[in-house]
Amino acid sequence: MYSFKNDYSEGAHPQILNALIETNLVQEDGYGEDQYSLQAAKLLREKMNDDEVAIHFLTGGTQANLTAIAAFLRPHEAAVAAATGHINVHETGAIEATGHKVLAVPSGKDGKLTPTGIQSLLDAHPDEHMVKPKLVYISDTTENGAVYTKKELEALNAFCKNRHLYLYLDGARLGSALTSPANDLQLSDLPKLVDAFYVGGTKNGALIGEALVICNDALKDDFRFIMKQRGAMLAKGRLTGIQFLVLFRDNLFFDLAAHANAMALKLSNAIQEAGYAFLTPPVSNQIFPILPHSLLDTLHQQFHFFDWEKIDHEHSAARLVTSWATKEEAIDAFIASLKEKVTR
Incomplete structure (x- = not known):
């Protein structure tokens, strides 16, 4: 049947498999410092028209989310997500296991967050007797297949900046979002509109791999230390680097x-x-x-x-x-x- x-039942696109075979016996440095990972990161920066973003390759979406959120938040701070959000429903309490609470906001059938919904949650957390909402988590596409418009993302960006919140975008299906007929965003828009996001490869032709993009300078320091501590630093980092190089070299x-x-x-x-x-x-x-x-x-x-x-x-x-x-x-x-x- x-x-x-x-969208990850199959293995990987043949071009990726061929590239892995062709480079198989080339000796490379480990932990993401191989030539392929460095080239892939450079290529992604070019696609985003931003030379300043930090790019790290991780193996999966849950790993990317928990590593990023754990790195970005202080011990008393929490993430805000739609009630249907992946970190709230489908990651087995991974964020909570890092010591950070996920605060759920009711959303419509589309699974999108709005400034109004987030504000209601902020109002319910007024002082130090409760965790402090600090990071707003969204995904594009959402768990229910909807996409954020540029206007919606701009509104969230302005709201988060005004409230001193980080805006983090889960891009497990970012490829589908950016090529949707309902979309008016470009990949190059995202570094200007969010503090961090990831580009999902696992659900779009890669064997494994997500490219985490950190846009906010305040979140970049020591991230590789956090990756290593969380088991997110792949010794054979070439495996993810090669795949993203193939995926973005000719817009595959x-x-x-x-x-x-x-x-x-x-x-x-x-x-x-x-x-x-x-x-x-x-x-x-x-x-x-x-x-x-x-x-x-x-x-x-x-x-x-x-x-x-x-x-x-x-x-x-x-x-x-x-x-x-x-x-x-x-x-x-x-x-x-x-x-x-x-x-x-």
Whole structure:
């Protein structure tokens, strides 16, 4: 059965595998100081039009989040996230395990944070008898597949600066966000709008790897010490460096993300034509159609995917995720199964 559970079921793009094989016996320095990691960091700075950002390669999203947040916060400070945010729901208390509380803010179905929502939380933490909110965590795309507009990010940036908060962006699916038809942000906008973010490779064609970008000078010092202490410094750092060099040398990163989005768009168009609504507007490679339980049962016999949220006694929202490797035949097969059930 074909899986629409996630965008990391496959291994890696062939260009990455070939590059790893071709460089396999080249001896290199370790811990991210190899030529490939240095070249990849330089290339990313060029793509961002910013020579001052610090770039560190880590192996996974949870590792990037906990290492960054632990480094950026003092012991009494906390992170603020949407109630649906990854660090609040899907990281097994990793942030709390570093000694920092995650403060959850209710958000709409899109999973976005707003200045108004954050302010309500700040108002509830007025003094030293409670943890001090210091870092605002967002993700693009959100857990529910939505993307932040430039205007929304500018508003969050201005709010956080005014309240002396750090703004941190989880970019596990940043490729999908930046190539979404609903997006008006450029990669080069992010260093101006957030204090730190990461570019996700794991969910966009890499075997492993995220590129953490630290934009705020106040957060850069001694970060490699924190990486080492948290077990985030890979001895064979070349493995992540080579992958990001391949992903960004000829814009492969954006091509793969655009393909994932195109497959999701084709799927969502067919679902809409069949008369079904969505939990959130389908604008990225994660889509959430609301389907009858009888139809979900039928589709589960042929495809793997998650039932995301129960809507009522007869309907639930499913999560369907397309990837850089999703073949159009798989989309066509899902659409054919959908139409067959609908027309019966």
